[in-house]
Amino acid sequence: MTKTLPVLLAATLALSTATATALAQEAAQLQPLDRIAAIVDEDVILQSELDDQIRAIRTQYADRLDQLPPQAVLERQVLERLVLTKLQLARANGSGMRIGDEELNYTLNAIAQNNGTTLEGLTQRLAADGLTLAAFRQNLREELTIQRLRQNFAQSRIVVSEGEVDAALAQANLNTIQYNLANILVAVPEGATAEQLATAQTKIDGVKALIDKGEMDFNAAAVRYSDGPNALEGGDLGWRTMDEIPNGFTQLLEQMQPGQVVGPIRGPSGFQLLKLVNQRDTSAAGAQTVTEVQARHILVRINAAQDDATARAKAQAISARLAAGADFAEVAKETSEDTNTRNQGGDLGWFAADAFGPQFGQQVTSLTDGGISAPFRTDAGWHIVQRMASRQTNAADENRRAQVRETIGRRKLEEEYNRFLQEMRGEAFVDFRSGDRAASTAN
Incomplete structure (x- = not known):
């Protein structure tokens, strides 16, 4: 886990x-x-x-x-x-x-x-x-x-990697500023011909001209012309830190003012227009004191080989062993399906109570030190958790590392998953029977 x-x-x-x-x-x-x-x-x-x-x-x-x-x-x-x-x-x-x-x-x-x-x-x-x-x-x-x-x-x-986290933290100002972004994408296929690139360039230039002249606002242009998955949301990309933004856009954003539109920008997916809707500073004043707990857990996963009912029954059997006096760490080494903590007796170390999600956090905070929970379910599977200790700590630095790690992960996931979707789409047999592509060749 x-x-x-x-x-x-x-x-x-x-x-x-x-x-x-x-x-x-x-x-x-x-x-x-x-x-x-x-x-x-x-x-x-x-x-x-x-x-x-x-x-x-x-x-x-x-x-x-x-x-x-x-x-x-x-x-x-x-x-x-x-x-x-x-x-x-x-x-x-x-x-x-x-x-x-x-x-x-x-x-x-x-x-x-x-x-x-x-x-x-x-x-x-x-x-x-x-x-x-x-x-x-x-x-x-x-x-x-x-x-x-x-x-x-x-x-x-x-x-x-920890190196990626260290590099992001080295640029302290990038960890407190968030940017509300929107984009318009004119997509080009992989291995696009010169003619396809020229057509896409002409389209994005035309869209930019409409926006610059005030004939259409950015959101309306995104709904009407963008090929991006967020087109019907007006191109909205939400609030992001620099760690969640592709490197090619970071230098541009540092020079932009809210409301400004830049582009076209040539990227791997096509040509884009980028709008900085707004920005905000999320830095906190003073030290941040939070409650941390030290705990260990046993996880029974839900997967193709083990449905929810089977996992729950297994967790209840483990809970009965613990209630009868079995050592938690030894049982975790024997039965836990969390490969990251099993060999350490399920030890999760010190963490903020909500670090593993709300369901897990509610169970941990409801326990006293030394207490063991009944089996409970999260998206990962069925858990049994033992709270070992708690403390008040200034967790600003560690929280920042965790936040940066998560935002870098989200950025990578977005990029990689979109590429994964494009690969699936390119390999699929799709035959349109409706709309303006009904007569086109299956792809």
């Missing part, structure tokens, strides 16, 4: 995230003679799925429909998103990743709690949006499956 911030879906997923796409399952059930919008390897995208996705977006932009691209362009953008969704689900299923009913129920209850309601209340809110709980569950299962694929990708391919 590493001290990187896990990508948690259950505790933070907004209700609207899943409702936007769950309409597709409803429509598929109501339209037995549905047309096929695209063939994606051995799967299909139904026209109803595409139509409901577009309808959800148009509802989202109800008060600013003029910002949306023409119908044909919007359909192409949404269809590409659905293609990538199908490809990710196929890759996850092929790797044995499954979201069981127990895990799904656990997440549904967490979503209901986060939205200040019960499961019954959540069902009523879905019904008010014209959705059933069954459709919402199916869509949520798919989102969790893709989330697990992304997490496994990060664990297997993303490594942040």
Whole structure:
């Protein structure tokens, strides 16, 4: 178990995230003679799925429909998103990743709690949006499956060295300034011809001219013209530190003022326009005192070979041994499936209570020193934790290292996962049956 911030879906997923796409399952059930919008390897995208996705977006932009691209362009953008969704689900299923009913129920209850309601209340809110709980569950299962694929990708391919952390910390000013960014991407294929590059250059120059002349604001231009995955969000990239920004943009940002747009910038994916929406200084005044705990744990993972119910039963059996007086460290060496801590008797060292996520943090803080928890579940699996000691400490330096390590990891993950998606897309058989590419050759 590493001290990187896990990508948690259950505790933070907004209700609207899943409702936007769950309409597709409803429509598929109501339209037995549905047309096929695209063939994606051995799967299909139904026209109803595409139509409901577009309808959800148009509802989202109800008060600013003029910002949306023409119908044909919007359909192409949404269809590409659905293609990538199908490809990710196929890759996850092929790797044995499954979201069981127990895990799904656990997440549904967490979503209901986060939205200040019960499961019954959540069902009523879905019904008010014209959705059933069954459709919402199916869509949520798919989102969790893709989330697990992304997490496994990060664990297997993303490594942040201490040298990288040291180098980032050496530039102290870069660790306190955050930048709110947006971008517009005109993509070019790998190995693009001179003609393709020229066409892309002409397009991005034209978009920049519209923005410079005030004929269209940046967000509207992103929705209408960008090929980026964040196009329908107006190109929004959110708040980022320098550690989360590709090196090619860092020098530009240091010279930019909020509201300024630069580019076109030639990158590996194509031509980009970059906008600095705003910036802020997040440096804290004075020392930061936090409560740290020293603990050890036993982990029983949930994976293709061990479903949730099996993992839970195994954790309960281990808990019974500990209750009977077995030594925690010895049992951890024997049974824990966390390869990073097993040989140390499950020792996690000293850490801030929330370092391993909210569920883990709640269990640790509820214990007294020496106490052992009952089995509990996180995204990693089923845990049993023993709190050994606690202390108050000025953790500013260590917290900064952890934050920098996490932000570098997120930046690397974004770059590598986008490349991974492009590779899957390039290798896939995709035959469009709808829209302005319906007559094109399968790719």
